[in-house]
Amino acid sequence: MSISGSNENGKHDRLTRFDNLVEQNFATAYRFAFCLSLAHDRATRIVEATFDEAKALQETEAKVDKTWILQELHRKWRACHPAKYDTDGSEDYAAAGGISIRIEDVAQMDCAGVLKILHGMSPAHRLVLSLFYFEQLGHDEIARILELPAETVISRLAQAKVLLRQTLERGRRDASLHSESPEISAGRSG
C-alpha cells in the first residue's frame, strides 16, 4: 500500500513537472517551430513530438528545459531539411542593397508583414533572428541551440539584421508604390 502510494505520488510529481514545462515553454516552442517550418500544421507536429519526448525524458529524471526544447525542435526540423540547412545565408547577403528602414517606419509595420519578410530569408538568417527576437536570447545560448560556434552566430546575426532592415525598407517602398492611387501613378508615368 505504501509502495503504491509512493508510486502514485511520484507519477503525480512527474505530471506536475510536465504540466509546468508545457505551461512555461509552449509559446516559445510553438513560435520557434513556426519560424522554422513556416506553417502552423508542421509547427504543431514537431511541437507535439518534442513535448512527447520531453515527457518521456522527465520520467527518467533527465533534465529538460527551454534550451533542450529549442535544440530538439531545431534537430527535428534539420533532420527533415538537410539540403536547405546547408546554406549559410550568404546568398541573402549578396542580394541585399544599400537601403535600410528607418525606426519610425518599422514601428508602423504589422507582424504579418515582418513575418512575410522573415520567411523570405534563408534558414541560416531566419533562425538566428527568430531566437534573437522571439526568445530574446544572447549569442551564446543561440550558439548552443543551433550547435554552431559563437563566432558564427555573431557574424550571422550581424548580417541578418542588416539584411532584415534592407528587406523591410524594400517591402515598405513596394507597398507604398502599390497603395498610390491610379491617378498619381498614371501622372508619374505620363
Add this chain to the structure above:
Amino acid sequence: MRHSTAKALKSALAAVDKPEIKRLLQSFREGTQDTNDPLFSKALASLAADPELAAWFRAEQEFDAVMVKTFSTVPVDTLVKERILQGS
C-alpha cells in the same frame, strides 16, 4: 599606474576597428550573459569615446525593441497546448 591603464585601454580600443565594433554590438543582448562577457567589454567601452557610434548603438537597440514587440504578437495555437496537456 592610472596613466598606463588608460594608455593600454586606448591602444586596445584602437585595435578594434569600427566595423568590427558594430558587428559585435549587433549581437549584444542586454540582460543576458553578454553584459559581463569580455568579448563585448571593449566594444561597449568604446561607445563613451565615440558619440557617432553611441548614437548608432542607441538606434540599433531601439530597432531591436520594436522587432521584439512585433514578434511577440505572433499567434500561438493554444488548442495544441491543451491537447499536449490532456495527453499527460
